[in-house]
Amino acid sequence: MSAPTIQTSSSLALLGGSPIGEVTYSKFPQFSERAIERVGDVLREGKAVGLGRFHSPEIVEAEETISRYHGGREVLACSSGHAALHGALAGLEICSGDEVITTPYTWGASTSCILHQNAIPIFVDVERDTGLMDPELIEAAITPRTKAILTVHIFGQPANLPRLREIADKHGLALIEDGSQAHGATINGVRVGDVGDAAGFSCMGGKVLPTTEAGYLVTPNKDVFWKAAMIGQHMGRAPDEGFPDELRPWSDSLVYTYRVTPLNAVLLTEQFGNIEGWIAERRRHADLFRAKLAESKYLSMPDYAEGVKPVFHLLTMNYDAEAAGVSRDTFAAAMKAEGMLAFGYVPSPIPDWPRLHWQEKAGPRVSWTAALEQSGIDYRGMELPNCRWRIGNTIETRFDFVDPQEQMIDRMAETILKVEANIDALRGHERASGGASATKS
Numbered sequence: 001m002s003a004p005t006i007q008t009s010s011s012l013a014l015l016g017g018s019p020i021g022e023v024t025y026s027k028f029p030q031f032s033e034r035a036i037e038r039v040g041d042v043l044r045e046g047k048a049v050g051l052g053r054f055h056s057p058e059i060v061e062a063e064e065t066i067s068r069y070h071g072g073r074e075v076l077a078c079s080s081g082h083a084a085l086h087g088a089l090a091g092l093e094i095c096s097g098d099e100v101i102t103t104p105y106t107w108g109a110s111t112s113c114i115l116h117q118n119a120i121p122i123f124v125d126v127e128r129d130t131g132l133m134d135p136e137l138i139e140a141a142i143t144p145r146t147k148a149i150l151t152v153h154i155f156g157q158p159a160n161l162p163r164l165r166e167i168a169d170k171h172g173l174a175l176i177e178d179g180s181q182a183h184g185a186t187i188n189g190v191r192v193g194d195v196g197d198a199a200g201f202s203c204m205g206g207k208v209l210p211t212t213e214a215g216y217l218v219t220p221n222k223d224v225f226w227k228a229a230m231i232g233q234h235m236g237r238a239p240d241e242g243f244p245d246e247l248r249p250w251s252d253s254l255v256y257t258y259r260v261t262p263l264n265a266v267l268l269t270e271q272f273g274n275i276e277g278w279i280a281e282r283r284r285h286a287d288l289f290r291a292k293l294a295e296s297k298y299l300s301m302p303d304y305a306e307g308v309k310p311v312f313h314l315l316t317m318n319y320d321a322e323a324a325g326v327s328r329d330t331f332a333a334a335m336k337a338e339g340m341l342a343f344g345y346v347p348s349p350i351p352d353w354p355r356l357h358w359q360e361k362a363g364p365r366v367s368w369t370a371a372l373e374q375s376g377i378d379y380r381g382m383e384l385p386n387c388r389w390r391i392g393n394t395i396e397t398r399f400d401f402v403d404p405q406e407q408m409i410d411r412m413a414e415t416i417l418k419v420e421a422n423i424d425a426l427r428g429h430e431r432a433s434g435g436a437s438a439t440k441s
């Protein structure tokens, strides 16, 4: 592949120059003709109705397929990643007033699954380089009410699962993994999802393993599996094979509709046939990009320890605003004007979000207010320095390179290097416009 022709002489598109050109992706998500045909068969044959293994061989097939990927663990295919995570909490019987130590730097569903059980999220800071929850801050946050640690493999980066497992075991806590952005990531050769007492994965159409909207729960524990299953489907009328007799008196239709549909079950099975190739292609592109980013003065990808193998779905870069002399938002706006998606994925630490501030008595009423009020927790004004640093100093971009698209890697590098070559003009622009330009994802 030839080196990018860096258009250092041309002025920034943000300042009226010609843009480098759009960073495009081949079609994503992709579904094979066979997958489409099989979905059609389910519809044609009238098999689209039915939630659970009892009704749907497609669901059995999907769960067996995913279970093989996760070393024979129990798998519950769900309607979404949130449903899978909520099922994980319910399956572990974590509820009212129980505390769950977790990260403030993630998508809201990693936290709402705790809130929806009326349990209490306890936020600890993240590592500055990766945005992963810092395991070394966990022990100080443990109280007699702590029941679990919920870690998120954010941006496809596997958390330090050996260390998290060690802390959880030492204190008798459950370990829950949110692998929604990290299907197939490994640490010391072990896949995310294969260490926790339960793990939830999202398979919405933008994820590493995309369907339309779906997810799945992985657990080594049959009891957790069935207790999660029974909050997501009415197990009483048509119980799935193996449903334990002792749970039957507690099974009714006081449930969420959390099971996968047969249509998405077919897609789960078929997509898992492609996952290794897609992950390899994403990694290959990430390696190419990392090599090109070495030329950048202000942006870098996180460094990973030996044994850590991320996957790439959203790509995160750390930005040195001080050295650049330009805010992250202005730099990202300049990248965006050239044609590359550039944004800050997490808008603010989750404990800053107003719907957690029960003291304010403002906004629409929410179901978790009473539990938070009873616990007396006050999330307002948490320090979380690394989380806050990342929110102002990282740039994320989409990275759905599942087909050879090396020219787009060149274009991304070219975009960044062009903005850097014009940094003086960008500084002047920021000064003249009185502050940072807004970034929109």
Ligand SMILES: Cc1ncc(COP(=O)(O)O)c(C=O)c1O
Pocket (backbone or CB within 6 Å): 080, 081, 082, 083, 106, 107, 109, 110, 152, 178, 180, 181, 201, 202, 203, 204, 214, 215
């Ligand atoms: C880290 C994380 N957790 C949970 C979810 C929720 O998944 P879903 O949208 O399938 O409910 C997402 C989805 O974006 C996510 O990124």
